Amino acid sequence: MQDITDAGFMSIIASYGPPDFFAAQYFRIHCQYCFDSHILDAIFSRPGGKRVVAQFIGEDEGYIRDACLALSETGNIDMLDLNIGCPAPKIYKKNVGGGLLRERGKIASILKVMRQNWRGCLSAKMRLGFDSADGFLDTFKTIIDSGVDYITVHGRTVRQLYRGGADIRAIAEAAEISPVPVVANGDIFTAEKAMEILKNTKCSGVMIGRHAVRNPWIFRQINQLKAGEKVFEPTxxxxxxxxxxxxxxxxxxxxxxxxxxxxxxxxxxxxxxxxxxxxxxxxxxxxxxxxxxxxxxxxxxxxxxxADKRFNCGGYKTLVARPNHEN
Ligand SMILES: Cc1cc2nc3c(=O)[nH]c(=O)nc-3n(C[C@H](O)[C@H](O)[C@H](O)COP(=O)(O)O)c2cc1C
Structure with missing residues (x-):
C-alpha cells in the first residue's frame, strides 16, 4: 500500500501475527524508472520471515521487460504483481493501474512480456472494471490466459473508488471458473468475514488492506479461527x-x-x-x-x-475515516 507498507510498518504487523505474505508499495515503470531503495529494502526485509510481493505499475512493454530482467538480477525477490486497479485519477489518466482496464489487449501484451521475462511467481491485481463490471469475466480470463500464477480481485470498479460495498459475489463467480488461485479483496473487515469467504467460495485466499492497518491483529485472529482456538480480543x-x-x-x-x-x-x-x-x-x-x-x-x-475496554475489531460502521491517499 502506497505510503503505508514500508519495512517498519510490515514488521509491526508481523509482530502481531503476520499474513502468509505481504505486498510492497509499487514501482512506477516508465522511461526514467528506478527501483526506489526504500521499496527494495521493504521487500528484502522479509518481515516475520514472510515474503513480500513486488508490484509494477506501468504500461510500456519495453520498460516493463527491462524492469523484469533488472528485478530478477537483484536476487531474493520471487513474487511480482502487475497493478491493474489503482483508481487515482492522476494514475489512471496515464493509462496505468486501473486505466488498463479500458484496454484488454494491452493487459494481455504487458502480462505476456512479464511472463516471458520473469521466472518467479507472477500475479495481477485487478478491479472489476473501469466504468462498470460488465466485462469483468472477459478481462479476468484474459489475465488468466496470460499465464499468471494467481490473481487478486478487488470487488469494485475504478469509478467506484472506495464507495459502495465490494462485490464478493462477482469474485466468487470468477473463482468458480479459475484454473489458478483467486485472492478476494475489498471490505474484509474482520477475521470472521475472511473465514466466511474462505469457507463459502472457491477463493484460495484473502487480501486485507485498510482493515489490517486498523486492526493489526487480524491475521493472527484469522489463524486462530482456522485452528479453532479462542480469538484474541485486543483492549x-x-x-x-x-x-x-x-x-x-x-x-x-x-x-x-x-x-x-x-x-x-x-x-x-x-x-x-x-x-x-x-x-x-x-x-x-x-x-x-x-x-x-x-x-x-x-x-x-x-x-x-x-485501558481494559475492548477495541472494536470490526470498527464502528457509522464512523468513516478516509485515507489520505487512496489507491
Ligand atoms: C492508502 C492505500 C494505498 C494503497 N496502495 C496500493 C498499492 O500500492 N497497490 C495496490 O495494488 N493496491 C493498493 N491499495 C488498494 C488496496 O490494496 C486494496 O485493494 C483496497 O484498499 C481494498 O481492500 P481493503 O478493503 O482491504 O482496504 C491501496 C489502498 C490504500 C487505502
Whole structure:
C-alpha cells in the first residue's frame, strides 16, 4: 500500500501475527524508472520471515521487460504483481493501474512480456472494471490466459473508488471458473468475514488492506479461527501499544518527514473507528496539534480507566475515516 507498507510498518504487523505474505508499495515503470531503495529494502526485509510481493505499475512493454530482467538480477525477490486497479485519477489518466482496464489487449501484451521475462511467481491485481463490471469475466480470463500464477480481485470498479460495498459475489463467480488461485479483496473487515469467504467460495485466499492497518491483529485472529482456538480480543491498552510501535517507526524514518504528527494521524484515522462508537477519539486526535499533544490524546482515550475496554475489531460502521491517499 502506497505510503503505508514500508519495512517498519510490515514488521509491526508481523509482530502481531503476520499474513502468509505481504505486498510492497509499487514501482512506477516508465522511461526514467528506478527501483526506489526504500521499496527494495521493504521487500528484502522479509518481515516475520514472510515474503513480500513486488508490484509494477506501468504500461510500456519495453520498460516493463527491462524492469523484469533488472528485478530478477537483484536476487531474493520471487513474487511480482502487475497493478491493474489503482483508481487515482492522476494514475489512471496515464493509462496505468486501473486505466488498463479500458484496454484488454494491452493487459494481455504487458502480462505476456512479464511472463516471458520473469521466472518467479507472477500475479495481477485487478478491479472489476473501469466504468462498470460488465466485462469483468472477459478481462479476468484474459489475465488468466496470460499465464499468471494467481490473481487478486478487488470487488469494485475504478469509478467506484472506495464507495459502495465490494462485490464478493462477482469474485466468487470468477473463482468458480479459475484454473489458478483467486485472492478476494475489498471490505474484509474482520477475521470472521475472511473465514466466511474462505469457507463459502472457491477463493484460495484473502487480501486485507485498510482493515489490517486498523486492526493489526487480524491475521493472527484469522489463524486462530482456522485452528479453532479462542480469538484474541485486543483492549484499548493494546491499541496504545500499537500507537507506540507506529510512532517508533515514524521516528526512525529519515528527517524529511517534517510533520510526524500528521503521519501518525494518517494511521490513527484507520484505528480510531474502532475505539469508541461516538468518534470522540477520532475527533480529538484529528484536532491535536503537534506530536506531544497527539500522544497525550492517545493516552487519555486508550489508557487509564479506558485501558481494559475492548477495541472494536470490526470498527464502528457509522464512523468513516478516509485515507489520505487512496489507491
Ligand atoms: C492508502 C492505500 C494505498 C494503497 N496502495 C496500493 C498499492 O500500492 N497497490 C495496490 O495494488 N493496491 C493498493 N491499495 C488498494 C488496496 O490494496 C486494496 O485493494 C483496497 O484498499 C481494498 O481492500 P481493503 O478493503 O482491504 O482496504 C491501496 C489502498 C490504500 C487505502
Amino acid at each position: 484499548l491498552a493494546d491499541v496504545r501499544g500499537y500507537v507506540d510501535k507506529l510512532y517508533g517507526n515514524i521516528k526512525s524514518l529519515n528527517s524529511n518527514i517534517r510533520h510526524k504528527d500528521s503521519r501518525l494521524k494518517k494511521f490513527l484515522n484507520f484505528v480510531a473507528v474502532g475505539v469508541d462508537p461516538e468518534g470522540r477519539f477520532l475527533s480529538h486526535m484529528r484536532r491535536a496539534q503537534g506530536i506531544d499533544q497527539l500522544l497525550k490524546v492517545c493516552d487519555a482515550h486508550l489508557l487509564g480507566s479506558n
